[in-house]
Amino acid sequence: MVYKLVYENLKHRPVRTLLSSLAIGLGVTMMLALVGVGEGMLEDQANRARGVGADLVVRAPGSSVVGMGSLSMNQKILDYVRAQKQVTLATPIGVHSTGGVSSIMGINYDEFAAMSGGFRFREGGKLTAPDDVIIDDLYAREKKLKVGSLLHTMNRDWRVSGIFASGKLARVMIPLTVLQELASANGKITMIYVKLDNPANTQAVINAMKQDLPEYPIYAMEELIKQFSVNNLPELKAFIGVVVSLAVLFGFLVVFLAMYTAVLERTREIGILKALGAGPGYVLGILLRETVLLAIIGSLCGIAMSYGTRWLIATFIPASMVQAIVYSWWPIASLITLAGAILGVLYPALKAARQDALDSLSYD
Amino acid sequence: MAIIEIDNLRKTFRSGDVDVHALRGVNLVVQKGEFLAVVGRSGSGKSTLFHILGGLTPPTSGTIKIDGQSLTSLDEAGRTRLRRNSVGFVFQKYNLLPTLTVRDNIDIARDIAGRSEPWDATFLEVLELLGIAQKLDRKPRQLSGGEQQRVAIARAIVNQPAILLADEPTGNLDTENSNMVLDLLRHLNKKTGQTVLMITHDPEAAAFADRTVQMRDGELHSA
Ligand SMILES: Nc1ncnc2c1ncn2[C@@H]1O[C@H](COP(=O)(O)OP(=O)(O)OP(=O)(O)O)[C@@H](O)[C@H]1O
Numbered sequence: 180m181v182y183k184l185v186y187e188n189l190k191h192r193p194v195r196t197l198l199s200s201l202a203i204g205l206g207v208t209m210m211l212a213l214v215g216v217g218e219g220m221l222e223d224q225a226n227r228a229r230g231v232g233a234d235l236v237v238r239a240p241g242s243s244v245v246g247m248g249s250l251s252m253n254q255k256i257l258d259y260v261r262a263q264k265q266v267t268l269a270t271p272i273g274v275h276s277t278g279g280v281s282s283i284m285g286i287n288y289d290e291f292a293a294m295s296g297g298f299r300f301r302e303g304g305k306l307t308a309p310d311d312v313i314i315d316d317l318y319a320r321e322k323k324l325k326v327g328s329l330l331h332t333m334n335r336d337w338r339v340s341g342i343f344a345s346g347k348l349a350r351v352m353i354p355l356t357v358l359q360e361l362a363s364a365n366g367k368i369t370m371i372y373v374k375l376d377n378p379a380n381t382q383a384v385i386n387a388m389k390q391d392l393p394e395y396p397i398y399a400m401e402e403l404i405k406q407f408s409v410n411n412l413p414e415l416k417a418f419i420g421v422v423v424s425l426a427v428l429f430g431f432l433v434v435f436l437a438m439y440t441a442v443l444e445r446t447r448e449i450g451i452l453k454a455l456g457a458g459p460g461y462v463l464g465i466l467l468r469e470t471v472l473l474a475i476i477g478s479l480c481g482i483a484m485s486y487g488t489r490w491l492i493a494t495f496i497p498a499s500m501v502q503a504i505v506y507s508w509w510p511i512a513s514l515i516t517l518a519g520a521i522l523g524v525l526y527p528a529l530k531a532a533r534q535d536a537l538d539s540l541s542y543d
Numbered sequence: 544m545a546i547i548e549i550d551n552l553r554k555t556f557r558s559g560d561v562d563v564h565a566l567r568g569v570n571l572v573v574q575k576g577e578f579l580a581v582v583g584r585s586g587s588g589k590s591t592l593f594h595i596l597g598g599l600t601p602p603t604s605g606t607i608k609i610d611g612q613s614l615t616s617l618d619e620a621g622r623t624r625l626r627r628n629s630v631g632f633v634f635q636k637y638n639l640l641p642t643l644t645v646r647d648n649i650d651i652a653r654d655i656a657g658r659s660e661p662w663d664a665t666f667l668e669v670l671e672l673l674g675i676a677q678k679l680d681r682k683p684r685q686l687s688g689g690e691q692q693r694v695a696i697a698r699a700i701v702n703q704p705a706i707l708l709a710d711e712p713t714g715n716l717d718t719e720n721s722n723m724v725l726d727l728l729r730h731l732n733k734k735t736g737q738t739v740l741m742i743t744h745d746p747e748a749a750a751f752a753d754r755t756v757q758m759r760d761g762e763l764h765s766a
Pocket residue numbers: 556557558563564565583584585586587588589590591592
């Protein structure tokens with residue numbers, strides 16, 4: 180019976196119900212989109228790292244696990260690595276940051292192609308001339324580039340020679356030697372990807388190399404890929420915390436406002452219920468249920484809207500961001516929102532519960 | 544058997560610095576099954592008496608008993624129980640919940656009293672009598688004033704209260720609808736033995752009752 184009243188009340192003010200739900204949902208969407216982008220981008224990075232086809236990677240001393248790094252390793256290390264007898268292929272990579280999170284990668288085209296099993300070109304083909312650049316399909320889509328288009332970066336124009344299927348470490352690649360020249364870093368590389376004759380020996384080879392190169396972080400690719408997790412990104416975790424707090428505040432304010440006005444608007448109805456013998460608990464229960472229902476509808480809206488943000492990201496900035504749908508966060512985000520909503524209804528509900536039946540019946 | 548016993552009941556409102564003596568020693572005994580009309584000038588204290596009887600506000604002093612139970616010592620929770628179980632209210636403004644259908648308006652009173660069994664045959668007859676049995680699925684705004692007031696009466700008696708308090712139930716109705724509501728109250732009173740107390744300004748309305756008392760400056764006199 181109480182649910183009927185709650186349902187009828189929500190139906191009675193459809194615009195209020197819709198707007199409240201959408202506003203509550205916005206908090207849910209914020210959380211889901213952020214967590215989804217975090218997970219999506221890490222997953223995408225892991226996929227691209229896997230796409231290199233290496234068994235292990237040697238990185239520069241002092242570089243972070245997840246970050247891309249810079250041109251800070253002496254190329255001579257490459258000779259040492261190549262000299263190891265289990266190593267069938269070792270190829271250097273140069274990374275140059277072009278501002279923000281975007282970077283450009285220098286490769287030895289033929290070695291890199293051999294290790295990764297070859298590029299699958301959607302259009303065009305390999306790097307040949309010194310001012311050639313190859314880009315992946317997502318980057319091409321986001322920047323609206325075609326084969327033959329000019330791409331301006333590092334203070335010069337590059338000609339797009341090929342567009343490959345995403346999944347090969349980087350989105351934008353140029354010849355390594357050209358990158359070194361432009362960055363004034365001849366003889367410097369960022370990391371070395373290594374393929375072994377037998378992947379089962381990976382750990383043994385790493386142990387042996389570490390004897391000779393004690394300062395160099397050397398990771399098995401499988402290990403490295405496992406490191407791509409939100410737990411290794413304290414900044415992201417902190418940011419998620421901020422957004423979660425915002426969402427709680429959102430739910431709180433929206434519900435506070437919606438229910439506060441509802442209580443004012445329903446002074447008479449509350450008085451009637453009290454005249455009929457409803458105690459404070461009964462009145463409280465009605466408002467609480469209405470709030471829980473709003474929060475549930477809001478959460479569903481929020482989940483639906485998170486598909487909307489994913490679509491927007493995939494359509495307009497596919498190369499810069501990837502949003503995953505993280506199902507495990509559906510209940511988390513919903514419960515967080517519900518907590519905010521319940522905090523928000525407390526004051527209006529107590530006001531209603533304490534309301535004098537007589538005052539409200541003489542109310543016009 | 545007396546169902547209401549009131550002895551030297553007083554109610555004083557404080558509004559600002561002035562004390563308003565709304566009731567100045569009311570004495571009244573109402574027998575079970577009686578239909579009593581309360582008349583009196585505006586501001587004489589009629590509604591105040593009903594509000595105390597119905598547990599909407601506590602008395603200042605005096606004793607008051609409904610069905611043997613004393614109201615004087617009741618706290619807020621006790622008065623809530625009284626409203627839930629022992630009295631039914633009908634107001635001048637029909638005071639139905641606008642978002643609920645007639646059926647749900649009646650059912651919510653039962654839900655508040657913690658009852659969920661289907662309506663019994665007697666109540667169904669009452670609905671027929673009130674002429675609303677065919678309109679249970681309508682919302683209040685789809686009913687006339689007279690119909691809304693009859694729904695309010697049905698809702699007030701659905702939990703079989705010891706007393707039905709009607710505060711100017713025909714105040715907003717035209718003569719035809721008034722007579723219908725008054726007829727129904729009397730019929731209900733005679734048929735089911737429901738004790739009814741009714742406030743009215745209208746001598747014609749008072750004539751429907753068994754007995755009329757007059758409120759004058761916070762005191763009751765037999766008319
Ligand atoms: N909550 C209140 N605070 C202060 N004074 C009040 C309050 N309620 C009623 N009074 C006063 O008590 C007196 C009696 O009021 P009451 O409403 O009982 O009169 P009434 O006989 O029902 O009048 P009417 O016929 O106009 O409905 C009036 O002087 C009124 O102003």
